Structures are given as structure tokens and as C-alpha cells.
Amino acid sequence: MRPIPAGFVQTLTVTVTDEMTVDFGELGAVHPVYATYWMAKHFEEVGRKIILPFLEDGEGGIGSQVEVIHTGPALPGMAVTVTATFTEQAGRRVHATMRAVTELGDEIGHGSTTQFVLPQTRIDANFEALRARWAARVAGTGGS
Template identity: 35%
Template sequence: MKNLFKIGDTLQYRKVVAAADVAAFHGEVVHPVYATFALARDAEWTTRQFVLQMRDEDEEGIGTELSIRHKGPAFEGEEIVFTGTISLLQGNELVCTYEARVGSRLIATGETGQKILKRDKIAALFRKEERPA
């Protein structure tokens, strides 16, 4: 694992809300706005950008936590700017806060957690015969 970052480092990810991102379940649109589950995906992708730069070839990141405080709507066609900030970097553990904004409007805040592990360790964790009963 490469130690490229420190607490307080930030990065951004930009996402334009698409029709597939609205709050819909089983084909029925509940609200024609950016869904909380889409927000979760994009928040995790934002902070994963740190992991992609930090991991070695034989390593991968694995999510450990995700929190969302959905504060306001984002509409189809609007661009959301996610800003991820490292709040904890200890050993192979990375915790980040994030915020999502459309212009000056706050859409969401939260936190993500990831660990960087050897790919073979992750594969072993995912093998059915090695899972705890």
C-alpha cells in the first residue's frame, strides 16, 4: 500500500443526475429526484478514488461503512459535486467524510470507510466454505 495521502486531503467527483438515478423501486418512480441509493453508490465511488491510488497491484479496497444524511434534492440533469476528505488513515484503514452539492446547495453529507487488503485475503473471505456459520 502506498502512503500518498494524509488526514485532510480532499478530492472531487462530478456526477450528472441521469434518469436511472431517480428514486424508483421495481420500475415505479417514487420521486423524480436523485435517489438515496444512487447517492450511496456515488459517495462510495468518490472516496474510492483514494484507494485506487493507494493500493498495490495485489491489493483491493473493501467497504466497511457508509453513512448518508440526505439533506435536499438533486434533479435530473443537475451536476452534483462530491468532495471526499480523509478523516482517518490508520494502517490499512481509510475513513472519509464527504459532502455533495449542486452549486451552493447542500445535497448530502456522510462518511465512508474502507480497508485495503491483499486480493487473496479478500478472495478467501468470500469463499463460501470459509464463511463463519
């Protein structure tokens, strides 16, 4: 992985949809506002945008940590911009801070993400090993 410049920033702007509001499936709809779990998804997405320009051929990234502190609401139809700011590269770990702001200028969340950079072949091999274990279990042959 090539070095990421200090303070490198990426953004992601989304429009909150009804699908992005709080609905816990089994428990049903709770609040008609932007859900914390969608904010977490968007934090991870913009965190990935931090590493993509700096990956070497054959490298891939995988999220390993996300912290979300959800401090305010956004309604369906509102635009939310999530800004990721690179903070540190420690070996294969890339850390970024996150900030979510509505089109009204209200900060509605902040936090951080960590991406882990590995050879893509290693990432793929880990997923294949998991698929093999799962297939063995589904087939009833064990696979521990």
C-alpha cells in the same frame, strides 16, 4: 498501504439521470429526484478514489461502511459533485468524509465512508469461498 496525506481530496461529478431518481421497484416511482441510494453509491465510488493512489502492489480495497445524510434534492439533468476528504487511517481502515453539492451550489448531502485495505488474494479468496457455498446451496448439497 502507503500513508495518505492529511486532507487528501478526491471528487466525482455526475449528472443526475432519470435512472438515478427514486424508484423502489416493487413500490414504483416515488420522487423524480436524485435517490439516496445513488448518493450512497457515489460516496463509495469517490471514497475508493481516496485509496487507489496509495495501494501497494497486491493490495485491494473493499467498502465496509457508508453513512449518507441526504439533505436536499437534485433534479435530472443537474450536475452533482461529491467531494471526499481523507480523515483518518487506522490500521487497515481508511476513513473519509463526504459532501455532495449541486451545480447551483446547494449542499444536498454529507456523510462518510470507510474502506478496508487487504491483500487482494484475501479478498478474492473470500469471494471464492462465498461462491462455493452458494453453488453448493443452489445444487442442493447444503454448504453451510
